[in-house]
Amino acid sequence: MTDPKLLGCAALISFFIGSAAIAEPAPGGRLFDDLNKYASFGAHRTGTPADLETSAWMAREIEAAGISVERRPFSVNRFVPDSAELITAGGTVAGFPAWFPAVTPPSGTPAPLVQLRADGGLEGPTNSIAWVDGDTAGVWHEVDVALWAERAATAGAVGLVLAIDHPSGKLYQQNAKPPHVQAPLPLPVLIVPASSAATIRQALGQDVTLRVTGVQEEAHGINLLGRVRRGTGPWVVVSTPTSGWFGAAGERGPGVALWLSLARAMAAQEGRTNYLFVAASGHELDYLGARTLLGEGVLPPPEAVRAWLHLGASIGTRDWEIRDGRAVPLERMQPNSYAFANEQLQERLHRALAEVTAIRVLPVEHLPESRGGELTLYRDAGYPVAGFVGSHRYFHTPRDQPDVTSPALLAPFDRALQQFLNDLSSGD
Incomplete structure (x- = not known):
């Protein structure tokens, strides 16, 4: 007949072996x-x-x-963003500042919203806020944000809203590139997801307010x-x-x-x-x-x-x-x-x-x-x-x-x- 003490020991050993197997961390x-x-x-x-x-x-x-x-x-x-948005009659579109950010006044920059064409021309008056949709901007990983900012500034715009059509539909932010790694772009630029395009297009020709604000620090x-x-x-x-x-x-x-x-x-x-x-x-x-x-x-x-x-x-x-x-x-x-x-x-x-x-x-x-x-x-x-x-x-x-x-x-x-x-x- 088996000694009950041995049975107890065997059960205890089995318990600990089983517990160790269960507790073994998964790969990764x-x-x-x-x-x-x-x-x-x-x-x-x-x-x-x-x-x-x-x-x-x-x-x-x-x-x-x-x-x-x-x-x-x-x-x-270092730039610490505070606000990054376009305020329209149809609603507020949130985004993220293109780097390195040029800023608006704390209350924002009010101006008409007009389309910026691929050739760099504004379809409206100067001193406006330029809009570039995802199709015009180009393939998401090839969009040259600084180039679009230069085009908008040269055309006389006071701000730029740029849509990047990322495959996820989410807001996509590019890495900073020279000469704007640590020096501001020529005008405030708001990056938005392409899904915001419908709201923004409805505001073309209307007065909107662009707000890109924050704190610049050493x-x-x-x-x-x-x-x-x-x-x-x-x-x-x-x-x-x-x-x-x-x-x-x-x-x-x-x-x-x-x-x-x-x-x-x-x-x-x-x-x-x-x-x-x-x-x-x-x-x-x-x-x-x-x-x-x-x-x-x-x-x-x-x-x-x-x-x-x-x-x-x-x-x-x-x-x-x-x-x-x-x-x-x-x-x-x-x-x-x-x-x-x-x-x-x-x-x-x-x-x-x-x-x-x-x-x-x-x-x-x-x-x-x-x-x-x-x-x-x-x-x-x-x-x-x-x-x-x-x-x-x-x-x-x-x-x-x-x-x-x-x-x-x-x-x-x-x-x-x-x-x-x-x-x-x-x-x-």
């Missing part, structure tokens, strides 16, 4: 937790409290893994340099941008989460490879943080770097399907993400990403500067680069929230990129 769970933490700070515009808190949190996380962190501030001309962003120094051997650099217009959960969150995961993993390993973990703010301001780092002489020279892995936009974000007019999330990757690598790293990255069948690895030389973000800056500085660029359904919109990805979509990238880094250091 910590990545998604970090992504949610990133999103919880709010709008990540450079130099804002949310941006500074993000940098401080990331620094603490990798310091806890034993990594030495250098915090490098850089100056930024501020600073933070670049982080986390070093795992093991001797005189080569460096492997892992970088990610940290800032963005809004919550940027899918645009920036996956890169931030993967950066943290890779930093923890590499710090825990032995070897002779030196690692540098770069987290640069200023992304939406023409990559201001990365440009500052490249100009400061604090990075290892290209000849001392074995590889530079850049964790750019929209890694592991999901695809969507439109059903009955609603966007339904799918548990598969969207098709607008790309990996690029130089010749010496292309096969390594392709091999590491074998599990991620939705990603192709393309030659980085084919990546245009206008589409490549910081990756093209590091490439053009002579570094042996590999990395990711892309967009997703809610890219650069206020709707970019954590549900645009999932633990299951992020986990394969963590496995692949740890393999990529381990492969690079296998000869140590």
Whole structure:
């Protein structure tokens, strides 16, 4: 007969084994937790409290893994929006100021609303507010906001309302471009979603009021340099941008989460490879943080770097399907993400990403500067680069929230990129 005490012990062991199995974290769970933490700070515009808190949190996380962190501030001309709207007889249309904002008086600028043609002519009097609809403005990711502002100012307008027809139907904000990264546009510009067009068209020829107001301040962003120094051997650099217009959960969150995961993993390993973990703010301001780092002489020279892995936009974000007019999330990757690598790293990255069948690895030389973000800056500085660029359904919109990805979509990238880094250091 079996001893009842043994039966009790067996049951207890079974309970704990079962509980451990249930409690085992799902793949990608910590990545998604970090992504949610990133999103919880709010709008990540450079130099804002949310941006500074993000940098401080990331620094603490990798310091806890034993990594030495250098915090490098850089100056930024910060604009804090107060109001951004067009007031018409048919209602108020909310938008967002084009960067860098020129402002109206606090009460707004009253004037007739008139169409601005593609040739730059106003279909009405000067001293009016110009309107450019989504069709006239062009394809959403190719709209030249500064050019339209120059056309409107040259035509004698006192303000511009510009619709950008983003595929999601949401408000879409472009990154700032020279010469208006830190200097105002020639006139106040309100960006609105194309869905506002019907209300605005009804106001053509009528008096409206444009309000673009806010506070301009001297501020600073933070670049982080986390070093795992093991001797005189080569460096492997892992970088990610940290800032963005809004919550940027899918645009920036996956890169931030993967950066943290890779930093923890590499710090825990032995070897002779030196690692540098770069987290640069200023992304939406023409990559201001990365440009500052490249100009400061604090990075290892290209000849001392074995590889530079850049964790750019929209890694592991999901695809969507439109059903009955609603966007339904799918548990598969969207098709607008790309990996690029130089010749010496292309096969390594392709091999590491074998599990991620939705990603192709393309030659980085084919990546245009206008589409490549910081990756093209590091490439053009002579570094042996590999990395990711892309967009997703809610890219650069206020709707970019954590549900645009999932633990299951992020986990394969963590496995692949740890393999990529381990492969690079296998000869140590």
